[in-house]
Amino acid sequence: MRRILRDKFRLGLFDDPYVDPDAAVELVGAPDGRALGREVQRRSVVHLAGGPRTATRLYVEGIDPAVAAGYGTVVADPELAELAVVRLATPYERREGMLEQHFHSGSLEFDPAEVERLTALAAAVPTAFAAQLERPAVLTPLAPHAALLIGEFGAADEVVLDAALGRAPMTGTLPFDLPASDAAVAASREDVPFDTAAPLFRHGHRATGGS
Structure with missing residues (x-):
């Protein structure tokens, strides 16, 4: 919280909290700002395991097919593809509490039926899984x-595809542990950072090679 407030003071948000609407129209969505944002996204991508693949026939899930069409031929049948690129949302449980309706919580493990489907897909075609880590998923x-x-x-989507196809380096490092299971999370101490026993990937991880 102190660091957040420090940056807000540096920006002068408490001295002059009002914005100039005309200036906002020129600044918000400006090309240089968009380019900087895209570069930040590229640098945040973490190479966890495996390696990028070159491919001209793609099967995609969670990616706009129109965007993927700029990288090759998009096919509906995974067995006709050279590479599948699948974006995964981190699992969570739908709960009724006021806060928990807005902040995802609960199990970090994928539904067994979904795991079975995804592993079958990976058996049919080389598959790049891109996990959207709003919270530490059990992969x-x-x-x-x-x-x-x-x-x-x-x-x-373009950033994910560039990484999957080896068109951009993956230079990010993991900001937290990716636990091996929900049981490992339950056994860890809540007030001790990086206390997960035998995580699948440890805080600071970045795979070497292939990026």
Whole structure:
């Protein structure tokens, strides 16, 4: 909180909290700002395991097919693809509490039926899984089957595809442990950072090679 407030003071938000609407129109969405934002996204992508692949026939899930069409031929049948690129949302449980309706919580493990589907897909075609890590997902059942495993934090489809196809380096490092299971999370101490026993990937992880 102190660091957040420090930056707000540096920006003068408490001295002059009012904005100039005309200036906002020129600044918000400006090309240089968008380019900087895209570069930040690229640098945040974490190479967890495996390696990028070159491919001209793509099967995609969670990615706009129109965007993927700029990288190759998009096919509806995974068995006709050279590479599948699948974006994964971190699991969570729907709960009724006021706060928990707005902040995802609960189990970090994927539904067994979804794990079965995804591993079958990876058996049919080399698959790059891009996990959107709004919270630390349990990727243990998927990691052995992935041709490439990526951690990302809300990147654009183009950023994910550039990483999966080896068109951009993956230079990010993991900001937290990725636990091996929910049981490991339950056994960790809440007030001790990076206390997860035998995590799948440790805080600071970045795979070497292939990026």
